[in-house]
Structures are given as C-alpha cells and as structure tokens.
Amino acid sequence: GAGVSQSPSNKVTEKGKDVELRCDPISGHTALYWYRQRLGQGLEFLIYFQGNSAPDKSGLPSDRFSAERTGESVSTLTIQRTQQEDSAVYLCASSLAVANEQFFGPGTRLTVL
Amino acid sequence: QQQVKQSPQSLIVQKGGISIINCAYENTAFDYFPWYQQFPGKGPALLIAIRPDVSEKKEGRFTISFNKSAKQFSLHIMDSQPGDSATYFCAAILSGSARQLTFGSGTQLTVLP
Numbered sequence: 001g002a003g004v005s006q007s008p009s010n011k012v013t014e015k016g017k018d019v020e021l022r023c024d025p026i027s028g029h030t031a032l033y034w035y036r037q038r039l040g041q042g043l044e045f046l047i048y049f050q051g052n053s054a055p056d057k058s059g060l061p062s063d064r065f066s067a068e069r070t071g072e073s074v075s076t077l078t079i080q081r082t083q084q085e086d087s088a089v090y091l092c093a094s095s096l097a098v099a100n101e102q103f104f105g106p107g108t109r110l111t112v113l
Numbered sequence: 114q115q116q117v118k119q120s121p122q123s124l125i126v127q128k129g130g131i132s133i134i135n136c137a138y139e140n141t142a143f144d145y146f147p148w149y150q151q152f153p154g155k156g157p158a159l160l161i162a163i164r165p166d167v168s169e170k171k172e173g174r175f176t177i178s179f180n181k182s183a184k185q186f187s188l189h190i191m192d193s194q195p196g197d198s199a200t201y202f203c204a205a206i207l208s209g210s211a212r213q214l215t216f217g218s219g220t221q222l223t224v225l226p
Contacts, residue, residue: 040219042217048212056211093156100147
C-alpha cells in the first residue's frame with residue numbers, strides 16, 4: 001500500500017496567519033506522530049496519537065500549536081498566528097501500535113515571511 | 114536539553130572507505146536505538162536499529178556498535194558508495210514512553226566517487 005502522505009508539500013504564509021497541515025498515515029497504523037525539523041537540525045517530537053487514547057501533547061512548543069486526529073486516519077496540525085521561528089519542515093510518521101519502527105512522510109516545508 | 118549528541122556534523126569519505134558516525138546519550142532509560150537515513154526532500158527512513166542488550170548488529174554494509182557502559186553507539190558504513198550520500202540521524206526511544214523518537218542533530222555524509 002501507499003506510504004505516509006502529507007499535504008501541502010510546501011506552504012508559504014505571512015506572519016500572524018493560521019496554517020493547517022495534513023497527514024494521511026499508512027492504513028492500519030494506529031500510532032501517529034508529528035515532528036518538526038528546523039534547518040540543519042534533528043527532528044523534535046511534537047505530538048503523538050494512539051488509537052482513541054488522549055494524545056501526548058508534551059512536545060508542543062506553545063499553545064499556538066494544536067493537532068487533531070479522526071479515529072485512526074487523517075491528522076491535521078494547526079499553527080495559529082504563525083511566527084517566523086515556526087519556519088521548518090513538519091514531518092508526520094505512523095507506526096503499528098507497539099512497534100518501534102516509524103514510517104515518515106515527505107514532510108511539509110513551512111515558510112513564514 | 115539535548116539528550117542524544119551526534120558527531121561529526123559533516124563527513125566526507127572516498128568511495129570504498131568506511132564512514133563512522135558517533136552518538137552518545139545520558140538517559141539510561143532509553144531502550145531502543147535506531148539510525149535513520151534521510152535524502153533531500155524526503156522523510157527519514159529506518160536504516161538499522163539495536164537494543165542495549167546487544168553490542169553489535171550488522172545488516173549488509175551497515176553495522177551498529179553499542180557500548181552500554183559508555184552510553185555510546187556508532188554507525189559504521191563499510192565500502193561507502195556515492196549513493197550513501199545523505200543525512201544520517203541517530204535516535205533513541207524511552208522505555209515505557211509513547212515511543213516517540215529523540216533524535217541526534219544529524220550528520221551530512223558525502224561519499225566522493
């Protein structure tokens with residue numbers, strides 16, 4: 001089947017605008033993660049969804065960041081009132097419930113002007 | 114707080130040579146140590162992984178060496194090829210956690226033809 005897909009692939013926005021990023025995980029993967037990758041740096045964990053359990057939001061950098069997931073399918077990451085420091089590649093990954101291997105999507109490159 | 118430290122930041126190797134990337138960690142509660150390979154414009158992909166009860170794991174030209182007492186692990190790429198040119202990330206997963214990845218800062222490997 002298809003891998004993890006993300007949209008849009010690129011997003012340019014103006015400071016102060018809200019953006020919504022989408023992730024479609026691999027079918028059957030109950031775990032879904034969002035990470036942020038700043039230029040030249042490693043990935044930072046943002047949020048984790050597992051089935052119908054409450055999400056682990058411990059990595060969200062501020063209350064401007066939120067995410068939702070409908071059941072075990074699509075997830076959206078929303079950044080409100082974007083700031084220039086939000087510019088990064090946002091990556092989504094999914095995995096089977098108790099598996100260690102995470103499969104990453106290609107990411108959404110967000111540029112805040 | 115950077116929990117996984119990775120070096121070098123960049124590495125240039127001749128074709129056929131050995132590429133060595135090192136990582137160190139502090140938290141002894143990590144129980145799984147994967148390496149990811151990332152090509153430009155793509156999400157990271159799992160390359161090889163090891164658990165702390167094993168000192169070495171080899172898959173083809175890729176070997177992880179793990180030193181539990183020193184809290185260090187390294188990736189060796191034997192017979193490096195130009196197609197191996199990519200960014201490599203070490204990572205770690207905390208025992209009992211949501212299995213989110215804690216990444217090193219990455220090593221940009223260039224293999225010269």
